Amino acid sequence: MRLSTTVNGEPVIREIEPRTLLVHFLRDDLGLTGTHWGCDTSNCGTCVVWLDGEPVKSCTVLAAMTGGHEVRTVESLEKDGVLDPVQQGFMECHGLQCGFCTPGMLMTARALLDRDPDPSEATIREAISGQICRCTGYTSIVHSVQWAADHPAGAPGDTVAAEDAAADEPAPQPVGGAS
Amino acid sequence: MTIAPEAPHATHRRREFTDNDGHPVGYGRMLRKEDPRFVRGQGKYVDDVVLPGMLHLAILRSPVAHARILSIDTSAAEAHPKVKAVVTGADLAKQGLAWMPTLSNDVQAVLVTDKVRFQGQEVAFVVAEDRYSARDALELIDVEYDVLPAVADVRNALAPDAPVIRDDLDGKKDNHCFDWETGDEAATAKVFDEAQVKVTQDMVYPRVHPAPMETCGCVADFERVAGKLTLWCTSQAPHAHRTLYALVAGIPEHKIRVISPDIGGGFGNKVPIYPGYVCSVVASIVTGKPVKWMEDRAENLISTGFARDYVMRGEIAATKDGRIQAIRTNVLADHGAFNGTAAPVKYPAGFFGVFTGSYDLDAAYCKMTAVYTNKAPGGVAYACSFRITEAVYLVERLVDCLAYELKMDPAELRRKNFIRPEQFPYTTQTGWVYDSGEYERTLDKAMELADYAGLRREQAQRREHGELMGIGMSFFTEAVGAGPRKDMDILGLGMADGCELRVHPTGKAVVRLSVQSQGQGHETTFAQIVAEELGIPPEDIDVVHGDTDNTPFGLGTYGSRSTPVSGAAAALVARKVRDKARIIASGMLECSIADLEWEKGSFHVTGDPTQSVTIQDIAMRAHGAGDLPEGLEAQICYNPENLTYPFGCYICVVDVDPGTAVVKVRKFVAVDDCGTQINPMIIEGQVQGGCAEGVGMALMQMIAFDEDGNCLSASFMDYLIPTALEVPHWINGSTVTPSPHHPIGAKGVGESATVGSPPAVVNAVIDALAPFGIRHADMPLTPSRVWDAMQGHPTPSF
């Protein structure tokens, strides 16, 4: 079938098999490999993208269902060479290790902050509870989202304030003596 | 591997150290060099590799656990218009490829030839033009199975009438796999005979699965003309894999290149060579095209490296006032259908021998019997440091059982029995030489961070109101950094690691590692190690890893061995370069070598700091004209003298709902001592991730089977993994007791938390249930198991 949709702001027209899952369409047909696939049962959330501004699990959406709608993926978060505050927050607060869950987490986090610019820890945990991270234990992801909430304009250039650093890190230690 | 250009904001701030010009150098909290690509969705994982003309492979798996194959009809699948090849075990057997060696010197079927030995075993594969067609064609293969009774419960494996699983092995008449013992049986028996207090506890450490978010897979590309195989693979050990492919497939080793690109989590799941990889290699050879295979989640959970599966009887002997004298254990180990354990050859039970824990004992003994069952092969995986998870769980549960019987505070019982600082290096009753430790300091720090005394007071009050609050502690000692080549090898490959360092003329550098990151942040940590030694900013050091054509030989990343082994190699290779730089500096400054002093990043003449040259000056000079030694590069291989022994104290606080038996982890304090810290942010991150996994193992995760050997945990609907809602806000702390034999004193930390956290959580739940008179219940402590325990029948079950 012929699919006509919009992905990251660009119109896309492709011939696809009707059964093609959105995650495979994005990855295999469009080469947008930032969206990942991690389970068979809609449990892991590594595949989260936006459909008309709402986070969806792209393994559970047929590509055909996006016809006439708008899809956004992690690749669209950076704008004009400037990272979205959630991307910066994940780097600043070590919200990722292997990076496999990260694109999905970032899309959910951005959607959350658009809805609720100052979410509580409980709200953040609830928002990402449909997604699994095996590496971080989630606390650093919560911190990352909070960082983004605290820096709605991001931190252009090298001006990430020293006060942020002071707030969440131990005092300098001599070599081998960090505690 | 390439590193994406850094974002404008990705500069690596927040470091504590600077070189002479104020540039940051060396250890300390530093943002990760790999993150700019990951947050943009530009990580390159195996499934992101796309090659021209690439085909897709899918594997047909057995729906039953034990069955003879009567016939396989592939004709309909072959007729599928998009199918390029269908291959069965019989086809592989003709090439001598139907069986492959496991990492434990057993053999494993690549594709079934005679009979299926576990549910999910590989029966045939299809290669097709796209993913969907390959899967469609699997449906068209017709297999006739003659189903046999299965051995699913390890406790029945040695029954006289148990069906023999491994009849492929010559003369095999039972399901016995191996026996192993350690310690002194007679001396231990004597202590037990005379002991004032003896406690025996049976416990099951159930089968669990690491389930990294990225499943296993590969892209095999065999170029016929060059005769060269390139394999992009989810491998934690690319060099070891290359050698094994050379041995199994007969491709000359210099014609094999294994690339582990970005890996979406490993935790041990990506150490073994799986049949799917071998099938993909065969498929690429047969079709002459690149072939991709990515397993789905069900395949990952039912067929790849599981962990644990130990049925243990533990005994502890002590005096009435709580001095622990001996520990004895008897273990029945389930190794599945093939012994696929990835452990050093002389250690069939991994490092389970450290079950004596952090305590100064008079005697210890372990007897283990390992058996085959109709379950997936594996045995060592899942961040266990070669079975130390099981050992620490055993000893830390036993200590709590003893505290329960003696009515002593578990923290004080531990304190009383610790190996004391002056006893290090300490040889345990099972022969392990612990390098360094100051346990009481770490215990004190954890108790202070958790406000242990305050928690006990709160608990007493809550108990008066019928509330079930529990406080659990574990104190673990790990043994990591395998290992000394004299003792340790995997299939004959010694467990040393190479490292190569080149400083370019302008003073930038590239360091090449034999280990490989699955999220641990090696591109950052290893740059910091070299930076610390050479005084070059970490930003100026590129880390190359995960590509056998471009890195020196070494055994890879698992068992928390990267920093203890490869980290030592990185430091030593940098020192070797520094020694060479010193010679060049003496030429440049026209003084003798002995008159030069090193200050991070430069040499100066003793007594005259104005007479100095920087490492960058030296690098340029080393590549210039003249008669000074040329170039600034070196290569070494590091053979560790001993393992390193990180340790830590974890305290967990839970609330159990008396009405629903749901366990809520309210607070968790983890104090780790991994020796010298390179990047505290990365250390803390790894500990937090491991603690979450530990909560999962203690409360949720189990790979369960029914009596026919059907796997009941084949998806994330049934194999429950903690989300952000099941884990608390972690509280971390650390102490630093450097390793005396490691060049930078670092001990490794990757698996400390998965080793230390499960007993802390279980001890907390059991403590909460104290009003019910319960001393033990088996993991995972799901609401139904806790409820059963509260009703007076804690049922260890599978």
Ligand code: FES
């Ligand atoms: S791939 Fe797991 S939820 Fe979509």
Ligand code: FES
């Ligand atoms: S960073 Fe690895 S799964 Fe989240």
